[in-house]
Amino acid sequence: MYLKAIEINDLTVEYPEVKALDKVSFSINQGDFLGIIGPNGAGKSTLFSCMLGILTKYKGTIRFFGEDIRKSRNYLKLIGYVPQKPVFENNFPATVKEIVRMQLTNNSDRQLIDKVLQQVWMHELGNRRIGDLSIGQQQRVFIAKALVHNPKILILDEPVTGVDIQSSEIFYSILRDLNEKQNITIIWSSHDMDAVHKLANKVACLNRTLFFHGISAEFFENEDLVKQYSEASMQQHMHSHEIH
Ligand code: ADP
DSSP: OOOEEEEEEEEEOOOOOOEEEEEEEEEEEEOOOEEEOOTTTTSHHHHHHTTTSOOOOEEEEEEETTTTTOOOOOGGEHHHHOOSOOOTTOOOOHHHHHHHHHHSSSSHHHHHHHHHHHTTTTTGGGTSSSGGGOOOHHHEEEHHHHHHHOOSSEEETTTTTTHHHHHHHHHHHHHHHHHHOOOEEEEESSOHHHHHHOOOOOOEESSEEEEEEEHHHHHHHHHHHHHHHHHHHHHHHHHHHHHO
16 A cells, blocks of 8 residues: 655745745655644645646646656545535525535435435434535535545645634544544644644644644644744734735
């Protein structure tokens, strides 16, 4: 079995006005639960866009299970992606089950729909209208959608923004189960440093360059490192407000 799920080498992305990523290199092992932290404008979404094959104008290489993603898009089948704001209008008419069913080519596979809804603790709400659910519950439905194709890697872009504490605890328990019981590699960008500390075994601190990548406890338990990083992030944050 190839141990590395993802290898990123010297990844550089330049937009016309800003270098969003500068020679970022790190790798993610199969089974890792990686928390990516960084202030607004640190390049987290840009990194995900590159990994998902949406942004192709980058320098450097990205490999999934050893294969350069520029050479084939087959790797995308291995990834489940949960976007930042999956919020439906109040009166959106589709039910939870219908939303998940849209992901299926054989849309009569009820067992699979039940299974993925169970994995996100939403099976009892399968017949509810998605627009009537809370943001936290809607996000869980989006994870269920991402699970339909049995992904090896789940990428989540800052979930649980605008969600109450109880809902985020449920969300985190679900992620932990998926990682520990289904052995799904999780890559998750978050502003919540405490949650990253509690959940992730690895952490990547991004701020256009990679400030730290490694074992989560080694970062969070090193006060000097955390302080240094927070100060650098704050400066970046203020700078990004000055120029925009
Ligand atoms: P994050 O997700 O960490 O907030 P982003 O990847 O969204 O960071 O943004 C990194 C930097 O790149 C920011 O300065 C942002 O303004 C800029 N940026 C992001 N997307 C684009 C784009 N499509 N065109 C030009 N600049 C962009």
